[in-house]
Amino acid sequence: MAAIVFENSDFLIADKMHGIPTVPLKGQDRSDTLLGMVAAEYPEVSEIIGKNPWEGGTLHRLDTATSGLVVFARTQEMYNHLFRIQKEDLFEKTYRARTVEDARLKGIDPDIRDNKTIKIISYFRSYGRNSKEVRPTQDIKRADTPVLYKTIAVKDRNLFTCTITRGFRHQIRAHLAWIGFPIEGDAIYGTGMEGDTLMLDCFRVRFPMPDGKLFTFAKN
Secondary structure, three states, X not given: OOOEEXXXXXXXXXXXXXXXXXXXXXXXXXXXXXXXXHHHHOHHHHHOOOOOHHHOOEOOOOOOOOEEEEEEEOOHHHHHHXXXXXXXXXXXXXXXXXXOOOOOOOOOOOOOOOOEEEEEEEEEEEEOHHHOEEEEEOOHHHXXXXXXXXXXXXXXXXXXXXXXXXXXXXXXXXHHHHOOOOEOOOOOOXXXXXXXXXXXXXXXXXXXXXXXOEEEEEOO
């Protein structure tokens, strides 16, 4: 059963655990995904015509290793509204990331101190065997997408609070590693091992409703 932490007649918010895919890949069974669990209780989510037919009313995705809040539309009108405002960079998702400092990684900035706000902006490109990783790049000619992705991070010792308005695969994980602070437990971009828990959690979402009022939901 999915952990539903908020619902109204237009949308709901689920709290995803580590290790569960948000949605299936094309052609895969969805029963072991967050979408499958949500749709079992709220079948109207499956009826939404979304960006990809197999994703229903899913508005955004978290990496399998990441935990936290995911928003699902229950009506086509709300899906269309939230999808549009994401394109306008008005849909905020905020994460907590517990990190380790690794000076061996390129790009470490010795001036990154506690309580400092850091703006990280890059393009992204696929990398590695079967393109399982991504790399930030400043060269649009090497990028997979022409869109610049932005992470706003506030550092407090080994904890970063990161806000994004649109997301690329592994965005926060790669961005923090890029500046020398990989997330604890990250086996791809840090020093974590397979099976470790990735210490990255989406704890707050914020977006304007159709009437213009700002909706915010945060968990402890």
